[in-house]
Amino acid sequence: MCLGVPGRILEIDGSNAVVDFWGVRRRVSLDVVDEPVAAGDHVLVHVGFAIRRIAPEDLAETLAFFEAMTAEDLEGLRK
Amino acid sequence: MTDDRVELAHGAGGRAMRALIESVFLAGVTDPEARAMGDGAAIPLGDKWLVLTTDAHVVAPIFFPGGDIGRLSVSGVVNDLAMMGACDVLALTSSVIVEEGFPLEALARVQRSMQLACEEAHTRIVTGDTKVMRRGELDGLVLSTSGVGLTDRVVRDSGLEPGDAIVVTGTLGDHGLAVLSARNALGLEGDLRSDVAPLNGLVRGALAAGGAAIHAMKDPTRGGVTSALTEMAEKAGVSILLDESALPMSAPGRAAAELLGIDPLAVANEGKALLGVHPSALASVLAALHAHPLGRLAACIGRVTEGEKGSVLLDTGFGTRRLFERDGDPLPRIC
């Protein structure tokens, strides 16, 4: 029930959107997403509702967080 | 599950089904051919083997993306024969049990689909039977198909040996995921299609390339790869270690599995084979598979080891876990 899946908005029709999940598409409600979204944006989807826009800078922040946490040990593992 | 009635799980291809067969259908049966519980039976005939198999098919919906019950019934029987080495399929029989009120147009579509699948498999349906049941006594349509083939060497699903490579002939889970999303009206759109196809041509090529180095074969239908490999490992008294990063998946299959929370190893394939191959012949068998249109994405996905008998393990890269057969069909976790 807590299966949240990220997808990319293909088109918006009022308060609904067609969201692409790596090649599979599904209609999703935009009723509770809390910032403006547009085609091309990534959103986190739960039981048919987008609950969050995933901004590219937030994605970058997560990746940078992994980078920072693993840099030292990655070096160690390569040795 | 109650112990005194047949339940849906008894038909789902896993432990419950094998328990039902052993406790009811094999009770008092001593014939080793029947007790082998293979995909078919092999009967000596001169210097060859006559391979015989039968399969009943029910599917909802009857028409699904990538196929229908007709294509499924022909492919199912042809593949069971091919898995035992009988790639030349002499003939099929077809029994049709249909519910009163079933549209004739749909029945004709199913029949055409069976014909096309026969042409692909270079075989034919030579006899059949039809029964009609009263409305409500049956859900639409049941097909029961049998087939015979000849082979010089019988391949069993029990022949795995430690050191063998486990090869799969293409992407995993497509049939189960396509039918699941069609059945549950999940509103998924995309190119998610069943892989249902007769495999005798593909397997003929692999056997020509690998010969006796192909120790075992099985098609991962109901219960998926997990169920098929567990049964193979149990029968051979070996363990199997799979490498998750090597598992071939179609892009829509991978997406649907993620989206629905379904384990692609636990759902049915209807156009794939698992092969246990001695490492000496691995390269030539893979080359033969890759040369066939149905085997372009064939891959070595694991190894047979001498670990705990009957166990199938998956190395995720992060850790290793044991795969367990599920009882019953998986439900989408999307809920």
Place this chain on the structure above:
Amino acid sequence: MNAKLEFRDVSRGRALQARLDRAMARANRDVTVMHVCGSHEQAIARYGLRARFPANLHVKMGPGCPVCVTDAPEIDACVALAERGLRILTYGDMVRVPGRAKSLEDARAAGARVEVIYAATQAAELAAATNEPVIFFATGFETTAVPTAAVLLRDPPLNLFVLSAHKWVPAAMEVVASSPDSRIEGYLAAGHAATITGCGIFEPFVEKHRRPVVVAGFEPLDILSGLVVLVEQILEGKAEVANAFPRCVTREGNRRALDALFRVFEMGDGEWRGIARVPLGDLRLRPEFAAHDATVRFAAELAAAPAVEPRADAAECRCGAIMTGQLQPTDCRHFGKGCRPDAPIGACMVSTEGACRIWYEHGSPS
């Protein structure tokens, strides 16, 4: 997909495992933490992470499975309505969960109409297509309560009635942390629920209990990095809220979603199955939505429901102790024997997010 694959990068996973190993080796003592989300356990099992946790790090499973904490009388109420011939819609995992005597599946086998839906919007669509009353048995935490609220705020059909068993996760953490025998030194909080509530919601909890809370996502790197941050805080004697899921979670959360949630629901004390009475743990429909509240519309039918005779083995179910981290599934004598996914005694063996079901299907780590 590409980004998703980066969150499954094996070499980075190994690096995080090495960092966790190093921290726990330095600690040279046992550390017990708890995650509060069934999807965390799912991912831990799915990627085989548990077998590689350092031996002195104990990761307990908390009350994080919404299906499992739905109280048996709540299911009994729905079964009673189903047995009156009313049409029931619910999420798939709920169908097999036993109430005190029966599950919705049992009712369906005896002829009741129980249908599975996959999105809250389906409830409104199915109701709009008929004139008869349609009851949506709505369960789950914040992540599913918000969609239920959104449906009720968008002019739902008059024949749609919601039987709410929605629950509010932060309330349950309070109960677990307040339990006197709690040896839990830190918590891994559910990233998707926190996407809605915001991680700021855990600040009073951290202040009160002096235990760190780290919000983590559900990819293997999310979980491992969340554990590293949590363990490092514990070993340094810190107790802070940390956000290890910044691509979805903010401090404030999703204001629009929270607004919808609290326009439709209010908190009330409620029984969480096998755990305790959780103060402010239930989400009930506000009086303004009485016209869609199944407990109002069918009050007479619910009051007239026959008394339920509990099944004998229910008393031996250990789900409550498992969901509060006191026991592991393998500690229960029914696990995998009398209690299996196809013949469950407790809710934890039914839900795909239940600890027992996950351990049964993925193998218990030894």
